[in-house]
Amino acid sequence: MMYSIKISEEAELDLEETFSWYESQVKKLGSEFIRVIDQSLTTIQKNPLACPLIYRNVHRKLLPRFPYMLLYFIDDNIILFLPVSMLSVTQHSGNVGFNLKAIALPLLLKI
Structure with missing residues (x-):
């Protein structure tokens, strides 16, 4: 089965901001970030089922080279990508965890 990709508006903004930040740090690093995203x-x-579930049916794909992840869920044959800003990263006693922020709940309740 071939899956269609849909990127939420919030996720697109998140990617654009991240691209701009990397580009401002090192020339062409933003372009490399987008290449890794495309791959x-x-x-x-x-x-799409190869990536682990982190909450209900939300999957996570960690990116190589960049401290970034893609979040998505599958609905029929559509893969919908969510903004990474929906997560907060916590660290306790050397363990890193991810917590869904309250802003994520409206999107996830539709799942």
Whole structure:
């Protein structure tokens, strides 16, 4: 089955902001970030169930080279990407965890 990709508006804004930040740090680093995103989207599209579930049916794909992740869920044959800003990262006693912020709940309640 071929899956369609849909990126939420919030996720697009998140990607644009991250691209701009990387580009402001090192020339062409933003372009490299987008290349890695594109490769990851292709990988997910081919096998969306390969990435682990982190909440209900929300999957997470960690990016190589960048401290960034893609969050998505599958609805029929559509893969919907969510903004990473929906998560807060916590660290306790050396363990890193991810907590869904309250702003994520309206999107996730539709799942």
